[in-house]
Amino acid sequence: MHPRFTISELEEHPLRQRLNNEFHARPPIPLQDAQLVSHLVFKRGRNSIAEERDNLTRLTQSQVCNAIESSDAHQMIDAGSFRLRWEMHTEFSSYTFFRPLPVGGVLDPDATAFDAVHPEWMSAIPGKLIVATHVELRSTDEISPDSVLAKLSPSGRQMVAAQVADGNAWVFTDFKIDNGFSRFLVLDTGMTQRQAGRTVQRLVEIETYRMMALLGLPVAKEVAGWLYSAEKQLADLMDHIGQAHTPEDERTVLASLSKLAAEVERSVARTTFRFGAANAYHGLVSQRIAELRETRIPGLPTIDEFMQRRLVPAMATCEAISRRQEELSGRVARNSQLLRTRVDIELERQNQELLSQMNRRARLQLRLQETVEGLSVVVLTYYGSQLVQYLAKGTKDLHHQSTDVITALSIPVIAGLVAWGTRRLRKKLAAEEGEAAQ
Template identity: 65%
Template sequence: MTLPPHFSEHDQRQALNDEFHARPPVPLESPQLISYLALHHKDEAPGAAQQHLIALGKLLGQPIDDAGTHHLIDFGSFQLKWELHNEFSSYTFFCSIARGEGLDGSASALAVVPEAWLKSLPGKLIVATHVELRSAAEVTPESVMAQLSPTGRQMVGATVADGAAWVFTDFLFENGFSRFLVIDVSLTRRQAGRTVQRLVEIETYRLMALLAFPVAKEVSRLLGATEQRLADLMDRTGSARSTEDERNVLADLTTMAAEVEHSVARTTFRFGAARAYHSLVMQRIAELRERRIIGLPTFHEFMERRLLPAMNTCETMARRQEDLSSRVARNSQLLRTRVEVELERQNQELLGQMNRRAKLQLHLQQTVEGLSVVAITYYASQLVQYMAKGLKHQIEPLTPEGITAAAIPLIAGFVAFGLHRMRKHLAAADAGH
């Protein structure tokens, strides 16, 4: 049944489903040589890996229009599976060989890849590994076990896929490459492809997870010094005798908080990525369905002993860093509260002084107002006297002096009443605001 035409399809529906089925393992048949490279592309220009892949297609006569984020190309002499991830791009080269060919370990799938193209791969090499897929008829598990020396370097091995294959490695670099040997007992082609893919992913995610370990050691040194500085600042807080001392401590705490937050911002992604990569390593190991080979540690045991301590260190540093950030913030808040309380006390004292000054000013103003009544009365009475002298013939038998004397109480009362009304209006207006 086809999709009814009246449905409005989400524009991401097909892309999401394609992503769900993307990057399937390449079916493999032994004998097969596989070489895997992963290049960290943090500082590379966007699209550099895609353009380099397109250049290989042009070089070998296999045009690639759009590399996208993953591609499987058959160049005849070898197959290339390319994938673009968040932090790195991976190149897996598959080369079929004849039975018994390259048993001395000198051959690799990279021998058939153009050397100039390989040398110009964009990014910094983070993973390089060779995987040999051999049938049990070519290389028997017993012959590999017989070559192991009790005093030699430690080998990691297990039977996988419910006993359908044996896997051996030592996770060491030899000429810059780590190596895996997969002995095919009864693998199907798809099982073989899944097994090889899981092995190279274990190697990739192992090293990508360990990128956080140097960061953790650097953060450890920073945290040790910062925690001591915080303890010293708390001692200074306890011995502070003035607001200025507390402000100086608060300024130092603010600087420290900025440094810690900068470290948190710089390392959060790396520590979070390490947790995710470590989880993927353990998931891929679980998918191998490994069984112990007597005398050899399994992949799970090896990672528990070698990788897990580094991951625990990273996790501890991340928690320590977050805890220190919280402590600095908490102490800053406590000290800020102390400074604010002291400022409030000083403000109250200042307001009290201002209130006393205002009362003093009020008393002075009232005194001035009394003098103003006298002064205004004096000048007003002089005006009355001048007017009376000018009309002394019309006001007889009254004299100018008598009229002036009688006007003085009236003038003083009127002025005092006017000043009182004005003060009352100003007080009402001030209360309204």
């Protein structure tokens, strides 16, 4: 019987384990009883990743901590009095602190889940704070949904609320910032520990991705003013194209168009990532809201309705500005090509005129050449007859004819031979030129 084959004998792709671990990374943390979750998100700088890891190492060295899970992009730390989950994303890092609350106890408005962390460590976190939110998880035995609804004032803040997790929990928030934090209240009516963990994770991700998506709105507003002036400048340049009468005018307009094209492409390059990221974050917000499986509470908007009314118009603005930039870039390119075509046509016309002038000069040179050829025949005949005369004088003892008679008789013969030779040479040259042209 042949030996049993094992999978270890196959050559494994170097990324197989890493990709599979990434697929299972960042699972929701099971939550039970009353919990306070404080979620902080910092917009990272370019060179702050190593600084973040060093800061996390200092936290584990300053107190007794157990690393529940750890990788290059996320880390889970249990310090006893609190738990910390650190995650590194493309352009931000998140710190989520979990702290159990006493059942039935009243939560201090200034309390956080990281109260046990040394303030110096918190202030050493690199980056700029973009999201800070609290999620208070309570049972309906401690706080009833009706008591929360009874405290709502028609003239007070607009509350966003819904039943989630197939009716097993209630969520209340107003998405406003108090004492530096936005707040969610989650009332558990029958969720499992993992359901509670998933619900809390989705809420903090909604808040995170909402704020990250909104980073594109100030950029869109800034670009909108510049786009208006750029579109007006393009319209003015189109009027100048119609009024251009000389090549110099066209070259001036073309230079202005090239400068405008460079400005448009620079703006597109500067904003493409931000607008693309805003669109991606908006998609994540919509996905997380769908995963909550909201049920409407009469009289109060759901989280999805709130986002449709507040976030979607902002994202539509970013998309519209991005589309206007692309359209302006295309219009500038088309008009530049149109103007270049006009300039090329003008150059071709000038070249045709130059060729026509060259043809006229060539014909004039040909006539002059034909005239010169006639004079050349006369000159060559004269010199040929002189040679014949010298020969006749040298051989007068061998014949009895007069030298003048011999010279006179040679003139027609010499002239005919010279004319025939010149004409034959010209025909040969013309034939060679015709073959070369073909």
